[in-house]
Amino acid sequence: MTDKDFVPLTELTDNPKPVAGPPSLNLKTVKPLGPFPRLNEKKIAFVVQPSMFRAYTGTRINAAIQVYPIQAFLWLSAWLKKLGFERVVFDMGVREIQNARCWIKFIQFLVKEKPKFICCTVTTPIYYEAKLIGIIAKQILGPEVVVVHGGVHATALYKESLTDSMCDVVVLGEGELTLGEICQGRPYKDIRGIAYREDDCRYMTITAHEILSRLAKGEEAYFVQRDAVVSLNPYVQTSLPRPLMTTRQLDDLPFQDLDLYDSRRYHNPRVIVKSHPFIQFETSRGCPFACDFCSAEDEYRVLSPDRVIEEMKYYRDRGIREIRITDDQFLTDVRRGEIIAEKMLSAGLRFDINLGNGVRADRCTKKFLELFKRAGLYQAGAGFESGDQDTLDSMRKSLNMEKSLSVMELFRETGIEVVGFFIFGAEKETLASMQKTIDFAKALLPDYAKVTIYTPFPDTQAYARWKRRGLIVSERWDHYNIHKAAGVYRHPNPELTPAVLMEWYGKFYQDFYSNPAYIERQLIKSIRDGSIVWKIPTALRTFFPGFFQTSPMDNVRANYLG
Ligand code: B12
Numbered sequence: 001m002t003d004k005d006f007v008p009l010t011e012l013t014d015n016p017k018p019v020a021g022p023p024s025l026n027l028k029t030v031k032p033l034g035p036f037p038r039l040n041e042k043k044i045a046f047v048v049q050p051s052m053f054r055a056y057t058g059t060r061i062n063a064a065i066q067v068y069p070i071q072a073f074l075w076l077s078a079w080l081k082k083l084g085f086e087r088v089v090f091d092m093g094v095r096e097i098q099n100a101r102c103w104i105k106f107i108q109f110l111v112k113e114k115p116k117f118i119c120c121t122v123t124t125p126i127y128y129e130a131k132l133i134g135i136i137a138k139q140i141l142g143p144e145v146v147v148v149h150g151g152v153h154a155t156a157l158y159k160e161s162l163t164d165s166m167c168d169v170v171v172l173g174e175g176e177l178t179l180g181e182i183c184q185g186r187p188y189k190d191i192r193g194i195a196y197r198e199d200d201c202r203y204m205t206i207t208a209h210e211i212l213s214r215l216a217k218g219e220e221a222y223f224v225q226r227d228a229v230v231s232l233n234p235y236v237q238t239s240l241p242r243p244l245m246t247t248r249q250l251d252d253l254p255f256q257d258l259d260l261y262d263s264r265r266y267h268n269p270r271v272i273v274k275s276h277p278f279i280q281f282e283t284s285r286g287c288p289f290a291c292d293f294c295s296a297e298d299e300y301r302v303l304s305p306d307r308v309i310e311e312m313k314y315y316r317d318r319g320i321r322e323i324r325i326t327d328d329q330f331l332t333d334v335r336r337g338e339i340i341a342e343k344m345l346s347a348g349l350r351f352d353i354n355l356g357n358g359v360r361a362d363r364c365t366k367k368f369l370e371l372f373k374r375a376g377l378y379q380a381g382a383g384f385e386s387g388d389q390d391t392l393d394s395m396r397k398s399l400n401m402e403k404s405l406s407v408m409e410l411f412r413e414t415g416i417e418v419v420g421f422f423i424f425g426a427e428k429e430t431l432a433s434m435q436k437t438i439d440f441a442k443a444l445l446p447d448y449a450k451v452t453i454y455t456p457f458p459d460t461q462a463y464a465r466w467k468r469r470g471l472i473v474s475e476r477w478d479h480y481n482i483h484k485a486a487g488v489y490r491h492p493n494p495e496l497t498p499a500v501l502m503e504w505y506g507k508f509y510q511d512f513y514s515n516p517a518y519i520e521r522q523l524i525k526s527i528r529d530g531s532i533v534w535k536i537p538t539a540l541r542t543f544f545p546g547f548f549q550t551s552p553m554d555n556v557r558a559n560y561l562g
Pocket residue numbers: 051052053054055056066068070071072075076119120121122123124125126148149150151152153171173174175176179280282293294295296326327328357457458459480481482483
């Protein structure tokens with residue numbers, strides 16, 4: 001084979017490879033010859049990338065590192081269980097990563113379990129690790145293993161998964177029914193909602209052994225995976241789209257599979273979770289709003305309130321004490337929220353409840369908050385986003401700042417902790433508007449405030465717009481992180497360089513948390529309710545993230561040590 005036999009990847013995918021220059025093609029290809037183990041056709045392995053929970057280590061929200069059983073897997077697994085499949089999970093996110101130990105354990109896991117299907121959920125920053133997982137699986141288990149990608153990033157960039165990695169099939173959007181059909185062996189052409197390769201002209205250029213030894217030396221996954229798969233004349237096929245599930249279909253889904261994970265590994269700091277064991281629960285899918293930085297699907301569909309209550313009863317019977325509601329926008333239908341709370345109260349269901357994923361500040365009503373408080377709501381995230389109306393409008397947030405102030409009052413009256421979310425760097429952002437956001441946060445005075453850097457993820461309107469304007473300068477996906485401005489774009493306002501954004505990011509945390517009015521209020525409150533014990537370490541980690549660095553393993557250890 002010569003260089004000419006290879007078509008550069010940049011011509012095959014919609015998203016050219018990042019970094020300077022085209023990839024240098026490595027002609028040494030790896031052809032695993034076997035013998036390979038006999039695979040268990042009825043076994044599905046869900047695999048979590050090592051960096052899943054590491055995006056926040058060393059950032060200002062270092063104190064709030066969170067580890068979860070991946071909810072997508074719990075839903076998918078429940079469906080596969082119903083169809084009679086065996087399911088196993090290997091979560092590298094809650095394992096030691098030093099010396100590539102988690103990867104060695106992963107290989108041992110593959111050899112022991114011999115699953116026919118390997119499933120990864122692909123969000124943008126961890127695509128490269130999903131790629132390494134596929135390469136290793138193909139080399140250890142052989143070409144018959146089926147590597148499946150799903151999740152928002154893979155759905156948007158399915159060609160990348162299919163031409164640049166060893167992924168065999170991408171599930172586009174909602175996964176339960178589609179994955180079920182894949183595992184049941186239906187021909188791909190007859191399965192709705194997938195993208196797959198018609199040909200098999202893909203070559204690996206790196207051995208599993210090399211991957212492990214380079215990772216063990218501390219090399220980043222990005223560099224290890226570069227040019228690790230080359231595709232010859234890829235023939236990518238998409239099937240007919242699968243209609244989104246209706247309420248009736250969602251109601252018919254089995255409850256999340258609580259047997260998949262060892263829940264003891266998933267322990268979170270108090271600022272994230274109050275009572276363990278806990279579960280994440282998405283009671284609706286999609287969101288009708290259209291904020292330009294967000295990856296939420298636009299069609300909003302719900303589980304019926306009765307179905308939500310039935311699942312909650314199941315959680316209660318399994319000893320779950322806290323629910324983190326992770327709907328894209330739980331308050332799209334406030335009345336539905338109120339009905340759920342009423343039904344919880346009449347069924348005697350009480351959990352600690354955290355609306356951690358955030359609700360639109362303008363959708364909260366007093367009735368909703370009071371009812372949910374009685375059902376156990378103790379904390380809610382609220383997207384205030386900006387103290388400048390032009391900036392808010394430029395991210396299509398359609399929020400009114402006056403309304404935000406009155407809603408904050410409501411939260412205070414009902415005694416619900418609020419985590420206020422803010423963003424720096426939307427299209428119309430200026431230095432003055434960032435100052436206004438800091439002032440606004442200080443006026444709102446939520447219990448915690450979190451600012452993030454506006455980041456156009458590849459499946460968002462923001463990305464499409466900035467890409468068209470030539471403002472996206474890097475598609476190195478592991479640099480897409482809302483807490484680290486890594487220069488993936490050139491901001492339309494030339495003043496807002498990555499360094500300036502990071503400076504203001506630091507300033508936001510400094511100014512908000514050292515505000516005397518905030519300190520006074522929090523001191524009184526935390527001495528009264530005893531929370532001072534955990535709030536002081538939280539504050540130290542926020543102010544000195546480099547010094548008090550937290551990793552997901554601290555969470556795991558916290559639990560094992562009791
Ligand atoms: C909990 C959560 C986290 C958790 C856990 C991550 C996880 N994947 O579960 C943590 C805290 C780690 C996290 C971190 C981040 N997150 Co987050 N997170 C969420 C949140 C709130 C809930 C996820 C969830 O449980 N959904 C419920 C399940 C059922 O839905 P689902 O994941 O979409 O899965 C369904 C389908 O997509 C599909 N599917 C998904 N995976 C797979 C895999 C296979 C094999 C198959 C067949 C199907 C399939 O089937 C599922 C069932 O139908 C979502 C918002 C949301 N409501 O989804 C954001 C979301 C996933 N996060 C987002 C972002 C931006 C991030 C960060 C990148 C932020 C940052 N620091 O920059 C980080 C980085 C994480 C990482 N390392 O990649 C974006 C994703 C953008 C993107 N292009 O990647 C989302 C969509 C928020 C948004 N609306 O914009 N997050």
